[in-house]
Every structure is written in structure tokens, then in C-alpha cells.
Amino acid sequence: MRIPTIDLELWAAGGTETRRAIGETVDEALRTAGFLLVKGHGIDASATAEIRAAARRFFHLPRAVKQPYAVQVGGRGWLGPGAEANAYAEGGDGPPDLKESFAFASYDPTGDPVVDAEWFDGPNVWPAEVPAMQPLVEAYLDRMRALSDGVLEVLGVAIGADERHFTAHTGQATWGFNINWYPGTERVGPAAPGQFRIGPHTDFGTVTLLDRQPGLGGLQVHTDEDGWQDAPYDPDALTMNIGDLMAHWSGGRWQAGRHRVLPPPPDAPDEELISLAYFYDCDLGTDVGGIDAHAFLRDKLAAIIAD
Structure with missing residues (x-):
């Protein structure tokens, strides 16, 4: 599967020819799989390990303790078992995803009460039972916002424009962040037919x-050429994919990265994984390929609420 690695340190230090070559690599990857691996990102592995440790303490609490933090998709707080079914975004009707999440979102109000009521409605929620989570996550989110703009600068060159092509529209971008917990079979039971930790879908925003x-x-990542394949992994790299908004923004040149997360495997039923997923969007009111970006996002989020 053609999912290349780019190095942001090389990009930052490189001249015009280096950046052009990296842009060509990115363009090719986004026209096929919609995925990249990103090195030189500056995120300390010890910081993500601490977030995982704090999140694991929360997810292992009794359900009754977690319940006061429960929200629906699009809210800030705990998405419990059965809350989300990502395959619905593709028109699927299978069982809900085998995961739990703790969700965070943009908290920089615009001053417009109508806009703020929909997209910046109150601060993020922090579980009192795990006080270490807040400072760890807030520091991480600051880094991820800046990193996302850095990635979009690369994409601006890759599309044949300039570094500001996309970031001109992210001065007050909305974003979401999910800590996804994938417990083993002892917690979720055996997967039903067609059930995944996260069902097949494409993300909704610009970059994840x-x-x-x-x-x-x-x-796993899907391409027309190779079907479903395990995504390549590098412990020093973040996995990046583009979403539906970016596919529109590229005029259809690029493909939103279709992916899924497999259910607990029969030969490792106790496997427990935690992923940190940062979803970046754009400024409210941005016209992306003839659509209102945030009306599109709201419809997509509503579509994956499990019945």
C-alpha cells in the first residue's frame, strides 16, 4: 500500500526544491489512499504515554461513575458503549462500534451567540476522578492545533498553491479530539457480524x-487497488489522513482516507488499545467546494449517532 512518510523537520529546513519534492509525495499519496505517516512532528512520546495512562484510569472506572459524563456524538464528555456507529456515515446499518471515547472540542468562542451556542457551547468536561487528565490534554491540544496548521501548509504546496492556501481559513478553526479506548472481548463480548471497533468510514474534516x-x-486502510490492508506503523510517526472537507476543497483531486478499526482478535482477545485522534476543520462560514463547511460537519456528526 502506497502510504509514504514525510518529515516535517526536513520540510522546515528545506529549500524550494525540497519542499516541492515533499509536496509531490504528498499529492500522490492523497490521490490514492488519503493517508500519510508524519515524522518530525515534535510531539513527545512521554506526553502521549501519560495521556493514555490517565485515560485508562477513567475508562476502567465502573460504568455508574462514568455515566454522569455521558454525551451523544458531537458533545464533550464520555461516549459510552453503543453510542457511536461510524459505518452509518456511509449508509450502513450494522451494530455500533466496539469502543468508548472521551471527546473534547473547540473552546474559543467567536462572540456570535448563535455560532457559539452550536460550536463553542461551554468548556470541555474533565473527569474529577482523574485530575491529571486536564493539564496533560490541554498541553497536547495546544501542540496539535499548531501541528495541524503546519501540515496544512505542506498540503497547500502539494495542491500546487502556496503555504497559506488552507491556513488562511483556520484562524479560528473548529476541531475535535477523541481519546478512543478499544477494550478486549472480556469487556465488549464477541463481535457481532459486521461489527468493528470503528466501522468503515471516512473522516469529516480537513486533516486527522x-x-x-x-x-x-x-x-486498516482501504484503497480501490488493494482493498483493505493493515495500516503501516512507525512508533516515531503520527498517522495522518484527510477527510471529506479536504477532498471537496481539493476539487476531488484527493481522496478522503477510508478506514476502519478491527474488532478484538480471536487470538488476542484481551488486547486493549488507546488511540488519540485529533480532527481539524476550518473557520466557520468557510465555503469549501461550494458547501458550507460546518453545516456539512454537523450533518455528518448527526449521522453516526447509534440508534
Whole structure:
């Protein structure tokens, strides 16, 4: 599967020819799989390990303790078992995803009460039972916002424009962040037919930056040429994919990365994984390929609420 690795440190230090060559690599990858591996990102592995440790303490709490933090898809808080079915975004009607998540979202109000009520409605929620989560996650989110703009600068060159082509529209971008917990079979039971930790789908926004753990029940990527294949993994790299908004923004030149996360594997039923998924969008009111970006996003989020 043609999923290349790019190095942001090389990009930052490189001249015009280096950046042009990296842009060509990115363009080819996004026209096929919609995925890249990104090195030189500056995110300390110890920071993500601490977030995982704090999140694991929360997810292992009794359900009754977690319940006060429960929300629907699009809210800020705990998405419990059965809350989400990503395959619905593709018109599927299978069982819900075998995961739990803790979700965060943009918290930089615009001052417009109508806009803020929909997209910046109150601060993020922090579980009192795990006080270490807040400072760890807030520091990480600051880094991921800046990193996402850096990635979009690369994409601006890759599309044949300039570095500001996309970031001119991210001064007050909305974003989401999910800590996804994939417990083993002892928690979720055996997978039903057609059931996944996350069902087949494409993401909705511009870029997704994923810090993932490898596993037998891990991430797979779909291309027309190769079908479903295990996503390549590099412990020093983040996994990046583009979403539906970016595919529109490219005029259909690029493909949103279709992916899924396999259910707990029969030969490793106790496998437990935690992924950190940062979803970046754009400024409210941005016209992306003839669509209103945030009306599109809201419809997509509503579509994956499990019945």
C-alpha cells in the first residue's frame, strides 16, 4: 500500500526544491489512499504515554461513575458503549462500534451567540476522578492545533498553491479530539457480524492526526487497488489522513482516507488499545467546494449517532 512518510523537520529546513519534492509525495499519496505517516512532528512520546495512562484510569472506572459524563456524538464528555456507529456515515446499518471515547472540542468562542451556542457551547468536561487528565490534554491540544496548521501548509504546496492556501481559513478553526479506548472481548463480548471497533468510514474534516498503538485489532486502510490492508506503523510517526472537507476543497483531486478499526482478535482477545485522534476543520462560514463547511460537519456528526 502506497502510504509514504514525510518529515516535517526536513520540510522546515528545506529549500524550494525540497519542499516541492515533499509536496509531490504528498499529492500522490492523497490521490490514492488519503493517508500519510508524519515524522518530525515534535510531539513527545512521554506526553502521549501519560495521556493514555490517565485515560485508562477513567475508562476502567465502573460504568455508574462514568455515566454522569455521558454525551451523544458531537458533545464533550464520555461516549459510552453503543453510542457511536461510524459505518452509518456511509449508509450502513450494522451494530455500533466496539469502543468508548472521551471527546473534547473547540473552546474559543467567536462572540456570535448563535455560532457559539452550536460550536463553542461551554468548556470541555474533565473527569474529577482523574485530575491529571486536564493539564496533560490541554498541553497536547495546544501542540496539535499548531501541528495541524503546519501540515496544512505542506498540503497547500502539494495542491500546487502556496503555504497559506488552507491556513488562511483556520484562524479560528473548529476541531475535535477523541481519546478512543478499544477494550478486549472480556469487556465488549464477541463481535457481532459486521461489527468493528470503528466501522468503515471516512473522516469529516480537513486533516486527522492520529497517535495510535499497533495491534492485531488495529487500523486498516482501504484503497480501490488493494482493498483493505493493515495500516503501516512507525512508533516515531503520527498517522495522518484527510477527510471529506479536504477532498471537496481539493476539487476531488484527493481522496478522503477510508478506514476502519478491527474488532478484538480471536487470538488476542484481551488486547486493549488507546488511540488519540485529533480532527481539524476550518473557520466557520468557510465555503469549501461550494458547501458550507460546518453545516456539512454537523450533518455528518448527526449521522453516526447509534440508534
